[in-house]
Amino acid sequence: MCASSPSFPSATTKAELEEGSRLMPRFGPDGLITCIATEADTGELLMVAHMNEEALAMTLKTREAWYWSRSRNELWHKGATSGQVQHVIEMRIDCDQDALWIKVRVSGDGGCCHTGRKSCFYRSVAPDGVLIEED
Amino acid sequence: MCASSPSFPSATTKAELEEGSRLMPRFGPDGLITCIATEADTGELLMVAHMNEEALAMTLKTREAWYWSRSRNELWHKGATSGQVQHVIEMRIDCDQDALWIKVRVSGDGGCCHTGRKSCFYRSVAPDGVLIEED
Numbered sequence: 001m002c003a004s005s006p007s008f009p010s011a012t013t014k015a016e017l018e019e020g021s022r023l024m025p026r027f028g029p030d031g032l033i034t035c036i037a038t039e040a041d042t043g044e045l046l047m048v049a050h051m052n053e054e055a056l057a058m059t060l061k062t063r064e065a066w067y068w069s070r071s072r073n074e075l076w077h078k079g080a081t082s083g084q085v086q087h088v089i090e091m092r093i094d095c096d097q098d099a100l101w102i103k104v105r106v107s108g109d110g111g112c113c114h115t116g117r118k119s120c121f122y123r124s125v126a127p128d129g130v131l132i133e134e135d
Numbered sequence: 136m137c138a139s140s141p142s143f144p145s146a147t148t149k150a151e152l153e154e155g156s157r158l159m160p161r162f163g164p165d166g167l168i169t170c171i172a173t174e175a176d177t178g179e180l181l182m183v184a185h186m187n188e189e190a191l192a193m194t195l196k197t198r199e200a201w202y203w204s205r206s207r208n209e210l211w212h213k214g215a216t217s218g219q220v221q222h223v224i225e226m227r228i229d230c231d232q233d234a235l236w237i238k239v240r241v242s243g244d245g246g247c248c249h250t251g252r253k254s255c256f257y258r259s260v261a262p263d264g265v266l267i268e269e270d
Contacts, residue, residue, distance in 0.1 A: 008264070018250055023264035034169055034183060043178045048169055048234040060262050093266065094255040095248050099183040101256050113230050115153055120229040121236050127195050129143070129158035131228065 006057035011097070018095050025056060026098040032068055033100060037112070040089040040103040046112040047120045049078075051100065063088045065102060083108030141192035146232070153230050160191060161233040167203055168235060172247070175224040175238040181247040182255045184213075186235065198223045200237060218243030 011017040011024040027033050032050040039046055049067040051059065055075055058066040065086035069076040079085030086104035093100055106112060113120040123131040146152035146159040162168050167185040174181055184202040186194065190210055193201040200221035204211040214220030221239035228235055241247060248255040258266040 021258075021266045023260050023266060036171055036180065036183065038180070045171065045173070045236055048171065048229060060260070060264070063262070091260040092256040092269070093258055093260050094183060095250050095252075095257070096255075099255075100260075101180055115230050117230075120231075120234075121227040122230070123156075123228055125158050125195070125226040125228050125235075127198070129195070131156045131158060134227070 006053050008053065008056070017097050023093060024097055025093065025100070026096065027053065028098070032070075033098060035065075035067065035100040035102060037065060037086060037102050037104050040105050044119060045121055046104070046106075046118070056100070059088060059091070059102070065104060079107060082111075084111055086112075141188050143188065143191070152232050158228060159232055160228065160235070161231065162188065163233070167205075168233060170200075170202065170235040170237060172200060172221060172237050172239050175240050179254060180256055181239070181241075181253070191235070194223060194226070194237070200239060214242060217246075219246055221247075 009022060009024050011020065017024060025033050031052050033056065034048060035051050036048050037046045038044060050070060051066065052068040055066040055068050065078045065088060067076045067078060085107040087107065088102050088104055090103045091100060111118045122133055124134050125131060144157060144159050146155065152159060160168050166187050168191065169183060170186050171183050172181045173179060185205060187203040190201040190203050200213045200223060202211045202213060220242040222242065223237050223239055225238045226235060246253045257268055259269050260266060
């Protein structure tokens with residue numbers, strides 16, 4: 001990690017983590033934190049992705065979603081090529097600060113999934129494991 | 136892993152994973168898959184947790200949410216002690232089958248978070264990292 005890498009404070013107590021008023025994100029052993037994106041106006045679940053420290057810092061700074069692409073192993077400004085930029089209306093963090101939730105408005109065609117669908121969650125799972133495409 | 140451990144098929148092609156009609160969940164190196172739970176009637180985001188193969192199999196079988204507790208390192212039938220059982224109304228999987236989404240109705244007091252709040256996402260994050268408790 002380079003010297004100019006962003007860094008966030010670490011919690012020393014559970015109370016600080018759960019009841020504190022300071023962002024102290026807990027990145028996993030892989031340096032990543034899970035982030036959920038929902039459509040700010042409709043609440044629709046769009047995608048689940050991951051951020052490293054730099055992606056989170058860039059998201060806070062620019063108010064656009066930046067992720068860490070695990071498949072390409074690189075920082076990923078969502079929408080930079082597709083036009084589907086995610087403008088962050090609100091960010092939330094969960095109780096133990098190991099998951100983020102961003103409410104976004106999406107530029108371009110408003111979509112999110114690389115398959116061309118709006119949301120990545122386009123299939124329901126039946127109890128027997130059969131997947132059914134939903135609207 | 137014991138001989139009777141549940142197992143799910145693995146995709147051999149991207150098309151099978153993204154366009155197929157068979158659940159082929161991709162567990163991470165830690166054997167876990169991320170699962171998001173939302174309230175089925177309101178769409179409210181309740182929590183993010185993780186499932187291993189057994190937890191996913193139990194969730195499909197019982198239609199109640201089972202997770203893998205990373206802090207306790209054990210299978211976790213959500214609500215078994217608190218009464219906050221999550222009844223699964225619908226399960227969805229994302230494009231590359233590495234994240235699950237369950238829409239649930241919650242027994243007991245309808246809550247979810249161990250801090251006593253309904254949702255784990257009770258704090259918003261300001262750009263400067265200040266957390267603010269929201270309704």
